[in-house]
Amino acid sequence: MRGVVLLSALLCATCHIALSASNDTARNGTVADGLLDNGNFEQAPNATNMKGTVVVGRYAIPGWVNEGFVEYIKYGQKQGDMLLVVPEGAYAVRLGNEASIKQKIKVIKGMYYSITFSAARTCAQEEQLNVTVAPDSGVLPIQTVYSSTGWDNYAWAFKAESGVVELIIHNPGVAEDPACGPLIDAVAIKALYPPRLTNNNIMKNAGFEEGAYIFPNTPWGVLIAPNIEDDHCPLPGWIVESLKAVKYIDSAHYFVPQGRRAVELVAGKESAIAQVARTIVGKTYRLSFSVGDANNSCVGSLVVEAFAGKGTLKVPYESKGTGGFKRAVLEFVAVSNRTRIMFLSTYYTMRSDDFSSLCGPVVDDVKLLSVRKP
Template sequence: MASSRSYCLLLLLIASDSFSCHVLGAKHLDGNLKKKKNPLEYIGRCFLFPAPNLPHLFTFLTGFLNNGNFEQSPKPSNLKKTVLKGTRSLPGWETKGLVEFIAGGPQPGGMYFPVAHGAHAVRLGNEATISQTVAVKPGSLYALSFVASRTCAQNEVLTVSVPPQSGDLPLQTLYCSNGGDTYAWGFKPNTTLVKITFHNPGVQEDPACGPLIDAVHLKELLPPFPTRDNLVKNPGFEEGPRRPLTHSGNGILLPPKQEDKVSPLPGWIIESLKSVKYIDAQHYNVPVGKSAVELVAGRESAIAQIIRTVPGKLYALTFAVGDAKNECHGSMAVVAFAAKDSFTVPFQSSGDGKFKNASFKFRAISARTRLTFFSSNYHTRKDDYVSLCGPVIDQVRVFPIKA
């Protein structure tokens, strides 16, 4: 019997509505467990024990990273006021440089740190870094969601990296007034273990400045495919990042200049200078299904997709345009490009969630046709002149038609 047993490490953790696992340790696990279909049966066959020498867990599947919301506080002995001492002081994370564990609200010196999710967050000082090692599936697409906000009026930048991908996230633009901007960043790993890193690359004049990080969440995304009836992949934006906390109503910002292979919105390219917003039906008006995209920064906010076409063939392009029922109002217009043709869809919004369908024809000129959508105007909400908003697009469809 002993020969059929193996050594392993296992801890099951239920996080939100997803099932997450953290590899910790266990011993004397029966080798026949592979035959068990119910994962809960594994618990009875494993001896679980704490692993003080392994404080940084290997997280896999979907859910919050270990202490991803930073509500597990460091020991008082590992803090000097708000500054973390040592690289292993923050539970679940490795730190480098000046990293602060802060509570939201008024701060000494008259500053105010907005923490929209929970009570705590971390602030990255000049050239500071936090990181965590995570177990993933090589070749799969992931969306890394997190809350990030600047603390000063300076042009702050946050570098996000998961080898082999890395990118700079500008935090200059505030998309909501409460400081709770949620971002999603896409990556495709080529190893089973990757290190997720957040880094403040700037050297600010004021050492009290630096971005806040909170609510770090990981989701594996399914690859989209076109169908016989629609050449557009992920046409209704149903596959995308998950909001870290379901009670948040700010949507998820998709940063600019993300290629379609590693976009957090599968199949789509965020090719603009500013972010677009991924919204859900729980908090916004969505024309069809559970998700849609809001173009929140005028001509600087655009999405695109390259589809397969037959040169010389005629196609129909249809999509829905409306508002998110979020008090965004005014004379809106969505501009769509396909091949050599452009189309403008005007929409007068009162912020009450109405939408309309648009339909156009275009003739393909090559085997690949780029579809692009952007808003021609800038908008803010009736009740909030700081928060950017814009028209919503959904249910994009392209199919061949007869001349």
Template sequence: MEGDTYSLAWKATSKAVRVTFHNPGVQEDPSCGPLLDAVAIKELPPLKSTIDNLVKNGGFEVGPHVFKNFSTGILIPSKQQDLISPLPGWIVESLKPDLPRLRWWQGRESAIAQVIRTVPNKFYVLTFTIGDAKNACHGSMMVEAFAAKETVKAGYVSQGKGESKTASLRFQAISDRTRITFYSAYYHSKIHDYGHMCGPILDDVRVISNSQMSSSLMVTPYCHE
């Protein structure tokens, strides 16, 4: 069965909650309607800070339930639609009504961000991994990352084999809060399925102070294998 997976989150206000699904009847043919299947409810644990990473949920390990039979990603609401995100720690932004897909994007219309605690004038290093979902998506992809006044464009040429590469960015904090933001610079579709949009996967997002970096490690704002 083909279909989209959606995720919504809420904060419980009582011991019992009623979950309701309603078909608003917007389809052209009244005899037709959507098929609802595979409903799951998952408790999201509170996030914990770690000494070696200022980013919370940097590996996206805390988030919506993933159904094994679906590989098209999970559609999650932007902050404009829902203040409580099913992806804790992250702010999902979208400039169009379509919902961004968890862990990969469909163009500049979608972005993901997080605000971290920093010390003004102190230097930090942002690292992250980009790759493909091993879903037959081929071609060039790019993620733009922003932190304080710095930015980096991380390019990746996908062969659809589930490979990845890392990128890094050194920045100087200008306040006690720093926003890190990721955009998908552009996207494309599968070679044999123009209706299936392809975009980069983001994973292993980390921010540490520059003093924590090994003196033997040179950090430069570009992608490396």
């Protein structure tokens, strides 16, 4: 992994994101899970469509339509005293003031999809991105940098209202320098299949196995942004009910208590997930779940707070940062036919080997069942 200084505080690193057959279209003609057409921007504009780093012409970047001040950035390019790097391959794009990139995608009408992409700030100012697939639109704040790589992966979900949709990634910022905009790379899509309830668990997607696309060789997980509606969340069944994002992690790069996926609560009490479960008033329920660490040098006293109706539980976990977990149980009596189940982290924590990367406890394998009293 190569690292350089980004501004005065960020270290940037590169990580190869493997290309696979998922970049091909599916058998039914719709897009398959994986990178979009030229999703990593490795197919470059013609030299005649470039003026320095600025892209000239709306259709200059293969697979994309660009609007406004868009730059085509090569790995190692300098911006003042700062070196720019990209997370995959050699190229990325930078969106200036009010600039955007667009691509039409063949999908299945009525299905839910998640978009995953890499983004990095290039200036010290507050930055955000608008992501749109009409009629859905969302604003993803990127001023908080969660890792020292300088790059974070973000996920955003939508429901397809037609067989062909247009994805738009837009920088709404207004800065003195029009080049002061975010870098974008590695744009991928994944179909979401909202899980159903079973007789063994009242919770949906309780093991977090269904969720956003995670790039095969990206070691920093995917951020699920806050305040996204439940039915459009990249984590089906759940709501990111917090001011900051939660991190969606996989067993290929992290320790996961059960299965292949889990959630890391990376921003203290500002990082929370919730789900509303159907319950019967007066009945007793048992909520059980796993709390652990992701084997990412998140060392120290971690605490997960669980809420279920009027019931609360604090679960301490002394982490050595090398992976591990324990089970916890919260029993409560339902006072409503809808009970909100929520998890948050008590403390902000930084990785012991990297004091600029946020980390936190892992939550996984959530189970909710009614209890038969003798």
